[in-house]
Amino acid sequence: MAFEPKQPQKKLKYEELRIYTDEELRNYTEEELKNFKVKHSIPDVEELEKGPWPSFVADAKREALHRKKLADDRVMIPKDVVEDLLGQLQLSFDDGETHWKHGGIVGVFGYGGGVIGRYSDVPEKFPSIAHFHTLRVNQVASKFYKTDFLRALCDLWEYRGSGLFNMHGSTGDIILLGTTTEQLEPIFYEMTHELDQDLGGSGSNLRTPSCCVGKARCEFACIDTQDLCYELTMHYQDELHRPAFPYKFKFKFDGCPNGCVASIARADMSVIGTWRDDIRIDQEAVQAYINGEILPNGGAHRGRDWGKFDIQKEVIDLCPTRCMWMEDGKLKINNRECNRCMHCINVMPRALRPGEDTGASILFGAKAPILEGAQMSVLTIPFMKLEPPYDNLKELIDKVWDWWMEEGKNRERLGELIQRHGLWRFLEVIGVPAMPQMVKMPRANPYIYWKEEDVPGGWDRDINDYRARHKR
């Protein structure tokens, strides 16, 4: 099978796009790097060069040296931005406070997101990072890249920005850290025209959707997470670039209930792959696990001697619904009782596989603690078949957004609105009935908001009528 992009994609050849020559890219020696000192005294920052874990300081210093040795006209923002950034980091350590000012409205024409203004509050000390804006670049679904793309992006960003990245930011974007206001439009122009690549979201809009590795390299994926992520990203470009929402809105796509992209904790709409038929069992492979021929859990525990694999103790007894047992040497599963937690499949991936009738559960409303406390997404749609072009999901999203844009207060996430108005109101909006799967347990208080039409005779009553039966 193969997927087609929605529009023709420009073939990228780094050799055609490149800005820097090989000599410029290798413009310092290891010896020079060893002896290199940045222009500020940064003893605490330099302390972080030690230790086995990759040092971001050692990395930043090579970028600083590389920039320093480029000719003046080979970068469009100051050459010493990395040195000033490290200097400001040291000052922040000294002061125990950040030295970045509060925001600032900058952007590219026609977009309300994708660029975050950033200004140093000590520009006299660190003039090169006085203006140091962030751009968010919409990452490729599941973060596979070709080096032609990455190298071209490096040249562009080193030439017109700091050469400093986040690979990747928390929401998923490639983050470009630090450039001047003047260079924002040129960067956007080159990125869209030459790299065929757009910015991501920021502010009160659809944030850049993200997904797990999915069917590209995982046997558990129940949905095409990349295709879903790409299709919805493309379909909702306007919502992504032009803030019109009460606050941010995140989509994340997990291929299975293992939840590798953490959608249930951080997406306003969490799409999690699942199945509704039976777990596929290969009884011979089950025996191979029991006989110790295959390591359990894909070898994830091989660093320690946990003793011989015990299917009763490690699988059957840990099943949260106790829906498995051995019978005549065969593993049996009562699939009607299974809640698809993935444990047995994770432990014995060669013997057990998710079913073949796959789709997704849709949950809504996760968010971090600001403001009313952290929330996880609430199970709302138990199962939805998801086939391109995913019109059923898009219709659902449109209903959710209409309601949230109408009722949501400024900076109120969907999950908070659902809490404020009640889950049942949300269900009315999206047009689905209530089901017990939406709750851990029914409510313990009887404070039900009965509606007038629920009660025979309505709510308007005559006090005289009442008093005719009951004296004052």
Added chain:
Amino acid sequence: MAFSLERLGKYNPEKPTENRITDIGPRHFWEFFPPVIKNNYGKWLYHEILEPGILVHVSETGDKVYTVRCGGCRFMTAENIREICDIADKYCDGYVRFTTRNNIEFLVDSLEKVEALKKDLLSRKHVSGSYKFPIGGTGAGVTNIVHTQGYIHCHTPATDASSMVKAVMDELFDYFTSMTLPAHVRISMACCLNMCGAVHCSDIALLGYHRKPPIVDDEVIEAICEIPLAIAACPVGAISPDKTASGKRTVKIKKERCMFCGNCYTMCPALPLSDKEGDGVTILAGGKLSNRISEPKFSKVVVPWLPNNFPRYPEVVQAVKKILTAYASDARKYERLGDWAERIGWEKFFEKCDLPFTEHLLDDYRLAYDTYRTSTQFKFTEAAWAVSRAAGGID
């Protein structure tokens, strides 16, 4: 075409809409998949972790793909990305992948290539001696810490992120390169509770936190903030309108009501709250995201505050190690940190981890009652005897 070298490139500020391209989205994923991924998309049968950091995925076509996973820094330079590209060009036909947790994955089609790649990756070190591409982060170990921006590029942090991650991962390095724990342990770091990293469902979460109420910048607040929005931003109603002696509009803050969330500062730059003595680190533990065995759950606050002792945060590192060591020696196979704590009881968690339980850990925000124990099912620990003594119940 090539990139322009002009100062403003091909962009014409006189005519900003000329030839403008917008709303094109990201590059399509399919062209960035290596051939073995394209050929086996949706056909993977199973996987195995051959050793820490090395995975093999086997397809129903008989194809295999080997993945070598390396720890990376979320904050990285063009120089570093170019080095990653050099490696990908040499061994992986120019393809490379990044993971959700800031790891770097090199995919190859044979064990011979895995060996050559491993040797190459581990030989690459920064001049200061740290690995550039440590191999690991798989299975029952500690993988890379996801984190936020910190002092590097954010205006609201209560601590720094990159430095704390470096300090913690240096200490936990052996857990990254091995698979000796009862289950995988996910550590996450956010430098304020806006939590752009959403760390609230992690086995161990490190969270920067303020402890001093905002300072009101009376001189400018009227000019730079929407005062009603700043007032409405406070979830506990601690901000109210006020006037300065000279009659300027401003706000006053009921300091004892503030719980230091910083939401007002997000709405209004005239209400800064960062402070050297006030700011520090809160540690939460026992959260999880996966639906495996138990439901996903939030992390719980287990250490209310530790100082920002830059650049190595010894108190934070020490607390993380205590939790991890107790978990490693006491939990059962497949048991996540939070499941372990719930099985033994949180009172035993504090005892085994040697962490003090203080009044700060008693919830007093929304739905606090949900966390109170309303049964006589508890275990006796030193903390229980201390209460009994204080009440005159025992000598």
